[in-house]
Amino acid sequence: MKTMTLPYTMAKKVEGQPRPSGVVKRWMHLALWLLLLWAFIFVVGPIAQKIPAVGILANYIKESGIDAGAIYYTEVDEVGESDQAIRNTFRFYLPQK
Amino acid sequence: MVEEKRSTESANIVVDKAETKLSDLWKLEDYWAIWLGFLILVVGMAIFLPRPPENMQENIAKAEQAMAAEAARAPFKTIEWHKANDAKGKIKATSEGYAKGIKNFLSKPHGWKTDVSQAFMMGDEAASAKGQNAVPKYEAAKAKESAALAAATSAQAAAAAAGFSNAELNNTAKNTISDWRGAHRKASAAKKKTKVSPYNQIGYLIGLCAVLAIFFSIGIFFMKGGGEVAKFIPGFIGVFIIAVLAYVAAGQATMKEYGIGYAAWAILFGLIISNTIGTPKWMMKAVQTEYYIKTGLVLLGGEILFGKILSIGIPGIFVAWVVTPIVLISTFIFGQKIIKMPSPTLNMTISADMSVCGVSAAIATAAACRAKKEELTLAVGLSLVFTSIMMIVMPAVIKATNMDHVLGGAWMGGTIDATGAVAAAGAFLSDRALYTAATIKMIQNVLIGVIAFGVAVYWCAKYECAPGQKVGAGEIWVRFPKFVIGFIVASIIFSLMYGSMGESVGTAMLDHGVLRGFSRNFRGWFFCLAFVSIGLATNFRELGSYFKGGKPLILYVCGQSFNLVLTLIMAYIMFFKVFPEITAAI
16 A cells, blocks of 8 residues: 555654555544444434433424534524514513513 | 743634734734735625615604604504515615625525535426425415404504503404414515525535635735745645535534524544544644634624614613623633633633633624634633523523513523524514513624623733733734734714614614625634534544533533523513513503
8 A cells, every 4th residue: 555645643653664454443443433423413312312211302303403413502593583583572561670 | 831831832823923013914814814804895895885785764764653653653563664664674785786796606505405416406397396385384374364454453553543542452452463464474475485485505605615715815915925826825725625515514404493504514524534534734724713713703793783772771681781791701710710720711602602602702802802723712612501491492481481571582582592593483483572571682683793892901911911910002012913903993983973874774784785685695704614613623522622521511500590590580680670662562
């Protein structure tokens, strides 16, 4: 195997004495991780949704389209909607507050 | 000794040079984060502010007049009030044609279920078929909405016939209107799914990659010279591709339902690459975690609008701005004194992400106290796991205990880390729960600015000192992470603009214009690039060493337990004992 074609960190390891078995092992580790991720996304995730509490909420998120993974309020449309509804409630129904 | 320790760890943490020179302004990445962040904010303002929606002021006034008339007519929010409120909500700069063009360009890959190519493109036929498939559900949701509206109209008419003075009829009307709002939300979401347009995101992603590569190269050029730019650009393309893959994984239908967002995937993909085949040297030139994070944080500063903190009145202040700092400080002290966390920066990052708002708070606090990359990774991982659990468990507990949805919403808003998960859990219960939960969370989001600034000052003035050492203002300035100034200034400028425009116009033009239509998209990409960089530069073994003894987990669980108890008590006192009229109005 030609070290020229390998990523740097791998090439560094095989410098001088090529160790194709080590290279293969690294790529196999990568393949194994990708397989695990695939299993998590397409096998474990859907199976876990068979737990009633998980499945009901998951279905609601799917139907509502809410971005449950959003990290800040500006990424969630429903937060803007809630902010406006609450502000208008205060403004028109609780003007003294 | 402290300086020595800092210097040995400087390769691994966010550190400024311990001296101040004029050339810092174009040599330090903290300043470049400020310049680049403000460049985006200024461009965003130049695009959006001169182009308000047509008849914006008149339409806002019309909606508000209708709401005022309904509020004068009935003691509860009527159907007409909600329709006027909906109409007001549609007045926003992001609905304009030019804003949609910008959104397409800055968009992340699309959602998909089993066919990953749909993350990037969808033809006419596939789009049409997908839209058609969603029609039966929409028709069913629409029918339910019509029935709910008819019931609400009838109940409201009965209450009106009694002059809105019969408490029982008023209550019935209020509840049926609430049911209609739930059905309306479902029908609106179902309608969106019937409108599927064909798309091809690949061209936009290539264009965005080029724009961002040039954008960040400007700073690299001044900080490191032209030679480094030539090395940075190929590496950036590699980092950007992994960031795209992170967004693709986050867009998978099942993962979206669990709320597993881009941050987790970006770190994971980076980690897998660096710990299997190794991060290529050419890519390492663009593994610039702090550069991306700091620029993203300056943009985040613009999103911290202090005018938002009064959205839900005094109860919101107490639940979000009194409980949160108490929990943060208590957890940090508990971590230092009782658990004896080996790293104070890890302690602070976990305490902040657990008590404030998850990933975004972890990023801001980690940068402010110069936490290590592994510490940020660990804090983000803990937050994501517990967010997924709490998003499922808390609505179930609230339902099982028949807890009032305003109280339940405030409880979830104050405790579940991620904002998206709070909105999902709240909306799952009811509109009342959503409105309270989301607004409390939003107020807590704004707290990030104060927390990050406070942590930065505390770390410079107290924590990085030898015992008994006093630090002068000059030394604090030298040590202070300068990008925090950009972060705070952006927040102050946008908060002042928001205040001067007035809530309605500020929401339409800034919140739903410059911020949601422009800067937050860039900020999302920058954080994603930063998380990819963290993964690419992190070793599994090193990461594992931070988790030794399970102390971070113990800290998170203890802190979150305290948070759950204190938030519930405070929410109950505020919403039921001190301000019951607010609860009744929501």
